[in-house]
Amino acid sequence: MKVSLVRWMVIVGAVGLLEILCRLGVIPNFTVIPPSAMAQSLWKILASGKFSHDIAATLVNVGIAIVSAMIAGVALGTALHGWPAARRTLDPLFATYYAVPMYAFYPLLIVIFGLGDFPQVAIGFLLAVMAVIINTLNGLDRVPAVLLKTARVHGLGFIQEAFHIRLPYAAPYVFTGFKLAVAYSFIGVIGAEFITSSRGIGYEISFAYNNFDNPVMYAMILFILLLVITVNMSLHAWEKRLLSRRRRA
Amino acid sequence: MKWRDPLILVFLIFVLWEALYLLVGDVALRSPATTVHNLGNLLNDPRFLPHINETAIAFAQGFAIAVVVGLLIGVPLGAARFAGEVAEPILVAIYSIPKVTLYPVILLVFGIGMPAKVAFGAIHGIVPISIFAMNAVRNINPTHLRTARAMRMSWLALTLKILIPAALPEIVSGIRVGFSLALIGTLLGEMFGSQRGLGHLLMQAMSLHNIERILALTLLLVVFAAGVNALLLALDRRLHARA
Amino acid sequence: MSHVALRGVTRVYPGKTPVHALGPLDLELAQGEFFAVVGPSGCGKSTLLDVMAGLASPSSGEVRFEGKKVDGVPDGIGVVFQEDASFPWLTVHDNIAFGLRRRGAAEAEVAAQVGYAIEFMGLKEFAHAYPAQLSGGMRQRVCIARTLVLKPRLILLDEPFGALDQQTRLLMGDELLRLWRETGATILLITHSLDEAAMLADRVGVMSARPGRFLELIATGWPRSRDSTIVASESFGRLTSRIWTLLRGESLRAMGHG
Numbered sequence: 001m002k003v004s005l006v007r008w009m010v011i012v013g014a015v016g017l018l019e020i021l022c023r024l025g026v027i028p029n030f031t032v033i034p035p036s037a038m039a040q041s042l043w044k045i046l047a048s049g050k051f052s053h054d055i056a057a058t059l060v061n062v063g064i065a066i067v068s069a070m071i072a073g074v075a076l077g078t079a080l081h082g083w084p085a086a087r088r089t090l091d092p093l094f095a096t097y098y099a100v101p102m103y104a105f106y107p108l109l110i111v112i113f114g115l116g117d118f119p120q121v122a123i124g125f126l127l128a129v130m131a132v133i134i135n136t137l138n139g140l141d142r143v144p145a146v147l148l149k150t151a152r153v154h155g156l157g158f159i160q161e162a163f164h165i166r167l168p169y170a171a172p173y174v175f176t177g178f179k180l181a182v183a184y185s186f187i188g189v190i191g192a193e194f195i196t197s198s199r200g201i202g203y204e205i206s207f208a209y210n211n212f213d214n215p216v217m218y219a220m221i222l223f224i225l226l227l228v229i230t231v232n233m234s235l236h237a238w239e240k241r242l243l244s245r246r247r248r249a
Numbered sequence: 250m251k252w253r254d255p256l257i258l259v260f261l262i263f264v265l266w267e268a269l270y271l272l273v274g275d276v277a278l279r280s281p282a283t284t285v286h287n288l289g290n291l292l293n294d295p296r297f298l299p300h301i302n303e304t305a306i307a308f309a310q311g312f313a314i315a316v317v318v319g320l321l322i323g324v325p326l327g328a329a330r331f332a333g334e335v336a337e338p339i340l341v342a343i344y345s346i347p348k349v350t351l352y353p354v355i356l357l358v359f360g361i362g363m364p365a366k367v368a369f370g371a372i373h374g375i376v377p378i379s380i381f382a383m384n385a386v387r388n389i390n391p392t393h394l395r396t397a398r399a400m401r402m403s404w405l406a407l408t409l410k411i412l413i414p415a416a417l418p419e420i421v422s423g424i425r426v427g428f429s430l431a432l433i434g435t436l437l438g439e440m441f442g443s444q445r446g447l448g449h450l451l452m453q454a455m456s457l458h459n460i461e462r463i464l465a466l467t468l469l470l471v472v473f474a475a476g477v478n479a480l481l482l483a484l485d486r487r488l489h490a491r492a
Numbered sequence: 493m494s495h496v497a498l499r500g501v502t503r504v505y506p507g508k509t510p511v512h513a514l515g516p517l518d519l520e521l522a523q524g525e526f527f528a529v530v531g532p533s534g535c536g537k538s539t540l541l542d543v544m545a546g547l548a549s550p551s552s553g554e555v556r557f558e559g560k561k562v563d564g565v566p567d568g569i570g571v572v573f574q575e576d577a578s579f580p581w582l583t584v585h586d587n588i589a590f591g592l593r594r595r596g597a598a599e600a601e602v603a604a605q606v607g608y609a610i611e612f613m614g615l616k617e618f619a620h621a622y623p624a625q626l627s628g629g630m631r632q633r634v635c636i637a638r639t640l641v642l643k644p645r646l647i648l649l650d651e652p653f654g655a656l657d658q659q660t661r662l663l664m665g666d667e668l669l670r671l672w673r674e675t676g677a678t679i680l681l682i683t684h685s686l687d688e689a690a691m692l693a694d695r696v697g698v699m700s701a702r703p704g705r706f707l708e709l710i711a712t713g714w715p716r717s718r719d720s721t722i723v724a725s726e727s728f729g730r731l732t733s734r735i736w737t738l739l740r741g742e743s744l745r746a747m748g749h750g
Contacts, residue, residue: 006335032354095478096482099429100471101436103440108463111277155567164590195440232345245624246581
């Protein structure tokens with residue numbers, strides 16, 4: 001039987017099981033509400049536009065984190081690639097970066113910059129940018145020497161060579177960095193919103209939890225899950241299409 | 250292992266920190282020297298010890314659960330090819346979800362306190378450990394298995410002499426990542442919905458605008474996380490080089 | 493004045509034990525000549541190409557192209573490398589158009605020149621395919637077309653057909669001759685195949701083991717209108733056996749015997 005079919009069956013089965021357990025009261029409603037109720041609540045919220053402001057705020061912040069991480073990450077990755085000594089010195093940083101609890105810096109950022117949007121975007125950016133740098137470096141490392149020789153034969157300068165040969169060759173690896181940047185931006189921004197903030201999806205979930213409002217809370221949790229999964233699946237499909245041209249038939 | 254480069258990096262970080270402090274001043278930062286001093290004071294303060302204990306116990310339990318459950322999920326999925334193919338995108342999807350959004354569910358299920366923290370740390374660690382373990386088992390060279398069967402090895406000998414050494418490097422990588430993520434998860438869990446622990450202290454210091462304490466705690470966490478990770482990384486690399 | 497002149501060229505790779513890869517070497521190529529270089533593995537053939545193209549500087553001696561000293565890659569030189577240098581992210585058409593576009597040529601001009609090169613190299617059917625969808629031989633044709641379109645006056649080829657089977661090599665040899673006649677360029681071909689050198693070139697330079705120097709420069713005497721059918725002739729057999737006599741000792745020496 002086809003793998004994806006079985007996978008869908010597993011997912012539907014799991015959700016179905018949860019639904020049954022909730023409806024039967026095996027899982028009490030003050031703990032988890034049935035998935036169908038979650039979906040209903042979400043639909044109501046989206047239709048009423050009650051949290052559009054928050055959703056927009058979160059998405060904008062995530063977007064800013066992604067874009068700035070991509071630009072800074074590719075630029076820094078390219079620059080470091082041309083400066084081996086600096087790269088060697090920073091290597092331990094690359095290795096331990098993601099082990100450090102980035103959220104630990106969130107209180108510091110709030111104290112310095114106040115409770116606006118900047119600290120959340122900053123956390124998202126900090127988490128995302130390193131993935132872009134590491135993957136950009138990885139891609140640039142793999143540019144075959146023969147293509148660089150070709151660049152010289154064509155008389156390309158350093159910047160032209162970077163734009164027309166190195167980065168296009170490294171594009172699949174940069175795309176991997178992009179996927180990670182998207183995932184990390186969501187994790188960073190929403191996590192920060194959750195810890196403390198004044199608006200956004202994370203904030204609304206936290207607020208709903210504190211007010212014992214399970215339908216709203218689960219609706220928003222469901223929203224994030226669906227959003228992140230949809231985004232990741234789309235990126236995955238886009239990547240496959242881009243890479244199909246470069247794969248051996 | 251070359252110690253020169255990491256030391257230069259640490260030195261540069263401290264220099265940068267000091268420069269930032271000179272730029273921004275006491276309103277938002279403290280100097281590295283002051284922070285280290287404050288941290289020393291904190292570690293000697295008897296009221297501080299219970300909080301470290303709380304975090305350490307929660308983390309240790311969460312990490313242990315993550316390792317056991319992660320391996321229990323990952324190893325069979327790696328061995329059963331079809332199941333592994335079905336499960337992999339699901340695991341990867343779970344990996345990229347902001348798990349913090351599931352925290353309220355954990356709180357509802359486990360209630361506020363230690364069990365919730367342990368569970369939160371555990372779920373952060375389970376996913377990478379299972380993914381790495383699955384890949385580790387999946388990528389065991391089939392030739393090894395055929396050789397073992399040709400030599401008529403018992404299942405126990407096969408597991409001990411071939412399967413474990415072959416899969417160990419990747420599994421250790423997964424455990425290393427799981428360690429860091431479990432720590433982050435435990436900390437995150439303590440940052441809300443807890444009255445004790447380092448994460449709680451951090452949030453408390455933030456609401457009191459206590460910059461000194463924020464920096465001291467952040468320094469402690471960063472040094473611990475980076476330090477252990479560096480050791481695990483050295484082990485990781487040694488295993489991979491041998492493989 | 494010769495088109496390309498090398499005088500006393502050596503190339504030494506620095507290091508704890510410096511590697512004397514090439515030379516001392518003298519060579520003069522006439523305008524429009526087809527020159528082939530054969531030699532044992534590791535004798536420095538590729539280093540020779542790098543130095544001639546300006547991709548590497550000689551440790552001593554000098555290289556002159558069209559009378560001027562070579563410093564960096566001069567204008568008017570095209571290089572086809574041994575490895576596949578096609579750009580996997582561009583179609584065949586865009587690959588070939590690459591050089592022209594970097595020079596800022598107008599799109600109409602680009603279209604005309606690239607169209608011609610595609611026809612010439614027999615790539616019309618594949619103009620919008622990606623290199624990954626092509627065979628090794630086709631990809632080399634793309635690289636040759638990409639070089640062609642810039643109208644180089646000197647073309648350097650480093651074992652361009654190395655990855656191909658014998659029959660394809662013979663046919664590609666014919667194509668190379670056709671290209672040579674059409675463009676009137678000076679060609680230097682590096683190859684490990686005696687047959688290929690003997691069939692294609694006006695002169696064959698037989699190289700010694702490392703450090704590579706020319707043992708002998710053999711004039712082949714073929715007419716300009718030659719093609720792969722000459723491999724059947726007697727003079728071809730004599731030519732290849734003469735080359736092999738020179739090379740055999742060197743090849744053994746390169747392998748560590750003799």
